[in-house]
Amino acid sequence: MDKKVILEVKNLRKSFNPAGAGFTAIDDISFSLEEGQILGFLGPNGAGKSTTIYCILGLIGPDGGSISIFGKDITKNRSEIFKEVNYASADFSLPWNLSIWENLLVYAKLYEVPEAKRRITELLDMFEMSNFRSTATRDLSTGLRARANLCKALLNKPRLLLLDEPMASMDPDVVDKGIKLLKQIQKEESITILYTSHNMWEIEEIAGNVIFINHGKIIAQGTPLELTQKVLQTGGKETNLRDVFIHLSRGGG
């Protein structure tokens, strides 16, 4: 049976013109995500990953192309669609002066989460953060703040989750725990995830498929193993996205 297409990006284009020096951030990219899929979205700094995510979120208007989520055009049904979508990035923490509980309660209201307090308690337990529920966000370590971000991102049991380097600046142990937990929740709640990271090990662990973009264009895609074999031209059975990344970033085909 065919799986439902959750996210479909078609011929997306976006150029910017900062101080007259125009550049193309996204150059006609198309891809889709099926229900339950985790797609790793890779590329060097400035490749167009975050711009693509902002376009999906409706926070940057594309020059051309279309984006549909759950089969609906995001420009026409944004509020309805985004009740079932969520987003997290290590760049944006929750407000520092509010406690974790207060922050999550505010976002639960924003996403109209039913039985909000129960869901918050459940997530804090899952991420081993129950002891920090009354702690102000500013008093948490980087790792705990990232976990709080993930709690926020999972509040509404999203069908589509957009994660833009959610575990940046976290130590490998915390990343490992975070990835395992995320995979478990993803499986239980059948979440579709678009995941960007510069940590290749993280992508190898979590993503079933990978898209590599550079200068706004998709230059390679496949499973981590397929990409490794194709780009590095090896017949081995081990993934090596780190070398794939370096090869493609430096212009290799």
Add this chain to the structure above:
Amino acid sequence: MNFNRVYAIILRHIYLTSHQLERFFDVIISPVLVLILWGFLATYVQGLQSQTLAAYLLGGMILWVIFEKVSTDIGINFMFDIWDRNVINVLASPITFLEYLTGLITISFIKILVALTSMGLMAGIFYNFQLSSLGFNLVLFWINLFVFAMAFGIFNISLILRYGHIVGPLTWILPFFVQPFAAVFYPISVLPPVFQKIAFFIPISHVFEGMRYTMRTGRFDINSFWTAVLLNAVYLTASIILFAFILKKVIRNGRLVKLV
């Protein structure tokens, strides 16, 4: 309009105000301090001159504080979401910009009601000045004051959206550009003719004129009221159109996500 989401924004700022002493001071305590200063001045003037002048000063100051605090608070609330690097998370949610703005305006309204109540109590206890002595029909003028403050706040947010929070300090300064023409403490007639013409186009100048007329005669100044309503309708519409235009532009050119 989804009121759950509007409530979420209100809740976020209630928590913020309760945790950050400076927010509490800015909106609730500073108006009371201003009242104390002007209360003593009014007491002094009352002894020297007339009770009416003292009431004009105190009444004018209280109404000015409503305008100043609401108009700045809307922009400041928005900047707090930028400073907290929270604005992208909020805008990535199902909330519409209209709901977000409604939340910011409502929380400013709630805060100014609390401030007004504190000022009213202080004025009554220490200076024997009853807010109700201004007459309850003045509530209609107060609504005009609030509507102009709202238009001003939306204008402030539009500037921040367009130029980033670097222009944030303007939020505090802009109301004082209006103050000389608003005829808060004196009648429009004392202004030079050119200034009088400018004052005519400022809705709150009619509010203050209307307040003084009512205090002087005990009658409602219907002309000033309707002039203020019409001007406010124009300013509010213009501020919403400007906001929508700038929002569309910053989404198109990618500046919205660069706010943080």
